Amino acid sequence: xxxxxxxxxxxxxxxxxxxxACGGILADWGAEVYKVEPHAGDPFRxxxxxxxxxxxxxxxxxxxxxxxxxxxxxxxxxxxxxxSLLGSADVFVTNFRPGGLERLGLDYPTLATKYPRLVYxxxxxxxxxxxxxxxxxxxxxxxxxxxxxxxxxxxGSSEPPVQRGGMGDHMTGMSAAAGVSAxxxxxxxxxxxxLVEASLIRLGTYMLGWDHNVTAVTGVDTEAKSRxxxxxxxxxxxxxxxxxxxWMLGLEGDRHWPQVVKALDREVWYDEPKxxxxxxxxxxAEFLTRKIDEAMSGKxxxxxGKIFDQNDVWWAxxxxxxxxxxxxxxxxxxxxxxxxxxDGQTVEMVATPIDFSKTKWTVSSASPELGQDTExxxxxxxxxxxxxxxxxxxxxxx
Numbered sequence: 001x002x003x004x005x006x007x008x009x010x011x012x013x014x015x016x017x018x019x020x021a022c023g024g025i026l027a028d029w030g031a032e033v034y035k036v037e038p039h040a041g042d043p044f045r046x047x048x049x050x051x052x053x054x055x056x057x058x059x060x061x062x063x064x065x066x067x068x069x070x071x072x073x074x075x076x077x078x079x080x081x082x083x084s085l086l087g088s089a090d091v092f093v094t095n096f097r098p099g100g101l102e103r104l105g106l107d108y109p110t111l112a113t114k115y116p117r118l119v120y121x122x123x124x125x126x127x128x129x130x131x132x133x134x135x136x137x138x139x140x141x142x143x144x145x146x147x148x149x150x151x152x153x154x155x156g157s158s159e160p161p162v163q164r165g166g167m168g169d170h171m172t173g174m175s176a177a178a179g180v181s182a183x184x185x186x187x188x189x190x191x192x193x194x195l196v197e198a199s200l201i202r203l204g205t206y207m208l209g210w211d212h213n214v215t216a217v218t219g220v221d222t223e224a225k226s227r228x229x230x231x232x233x234x235x236x237x238x239x240x241x242x243x244x245x246x247w248m249l250g251l252e253g254d255r256h257w258p259q260v261v262k263a264l265d266r267e268v269w270y271d272e273p274k275x276x277x278x279x280x281x282x283x284x285a286e287f288l289t290r291k292i293d294e295a296m297s298g299k300x301x302x303x304x305g306k307i308f309d310q311n312d313v314w315w316a317x318x319x320x321x322x323x324x325x326x327x328x329x330x331x332x333x334x335x336x337x338x339x340x341x342x343d344g345q346t347v348e349m350v351a352t353p354i355d356f357s358k359t360k361w362t363v364s365s366a367s368p369e370l371g372q373d374t375e376x377x378x379x380x381x382x383x384x385x386x387x388x389x390x391x392x393x394x395x396x397x398x
Contacts, residue, residue: 005026005030007030010023012035012093012094017062019094020035021062021172022174024061035066036082037371038073044056057349064363068372068374071397078397081397089118091121093176100134120194120196121183123173124197124200125138125199125201138200140168142199148205148212152222155224171203172203183196228285228286232253234253236292241298246318263313334351335350347366374397378397
């Protein structure tokens with residue numbers, strides 16, 4: 001199997017998104033990932049009904065390329081199997097709540113004693129520290145709401161915006177995968193594993209780091225401004241005559257001002273005192289934004305795109321998911337990848353966001369059916385068929 005993680009064995013005890021996202025990235029990179037599930041399966045599997053005969057695309061993104069092993073961890077024999085897996089693993093990834101892991105004896109202090117070379121990747125909502133480590137959160141709670149993202153994106157409205165699924169989970173999963181990579185590098189030099197911790201609240205705080213750093217340094221809360229109150233109207237979104245939106249990218253206001261004025265055919269603005277300096281444009285941001293709105297309403301986004309390109313006005317289209325799917329540049333950037341399906345065909349899916357020049361990766365397989373690899377994996381561990389039949393009869397495995 002190609003990829004920079006070839007030869008690395010990962011045991012994943014995860015559910016929903018953040019933990020499995022980390023395991024999914026490592027699987028894309030070539031790691032052998034054993035997804036340990038209860039008899040009922042990862043609850044994320046239950047969302048399949050939403051997509052009709054299309055399967056479960058969100059689940060498939062985070063679980064392709066893995067092997068599903070079903071074990072009842074509430075039984076002594078089940079825990080024996082789990083430890084057999086851990087004894088052969090390089091990495092353990094989990095986003096189970098800390099209290100539950102401790103009750104199972106799968107917390108970091110316990111496993112570090114038994115498996116000193118193991119890299120233990122903990123993905124949590126609110127971290128392993130503090131009085132609320134076991135508080136229910138999901139990424140909507142810990143990342144979106146509690147870390148300040150929803151407030152920061154409210155644009156001055158009293159109603160917080162609604163999050164799209166998995167946003168914080170995927171970024172936290174990627175952060176955990178980066179931490180796992182660093183910990184494996186450290187193990188190559190030292191021979192010892194360690195705890196890698198990533199949390200949704202920590203990731204959300206870092207993602208909103210500019211705002212939080214201003215508050216941390218000054219002690220002053222940041223203000224979410226509406227579109228009409230942005231300090232630099234040249235880096236803002238505008239609606240065109242066809243109802244499509246684009247985003248101007250004039251971050252350096254003075255540098256980009258002449259090109260914007262020329263492209264909009266509003267040379268009279270050069271003589272407008274309210275617009276004469278970047279400070280004046282800041283002071284009159286709402287007035288200028290409305291003026292640009294009026295100018296932009298006269299042409300379609302496609303027409304403005306050509307005019308902006310001709311006049312060196314930096315911009316980007318505000319695209320839907322379907323537009324991104326058909327965007328030639330998104331495809332050139334490798335945003336999508338072909339994934340093999342059980343029937344020998346392929347289906348196009350979203351690619352994880354890192355490429356490597358010398359250890360190119362590809363997706364090895366679609367997401368596994370619940371428990372499809374249980375017997376095979378146990379036999380790889382040296383467990384004979386008679387023992388497997390016994391474990392079945394005891395209900396430890398299906």
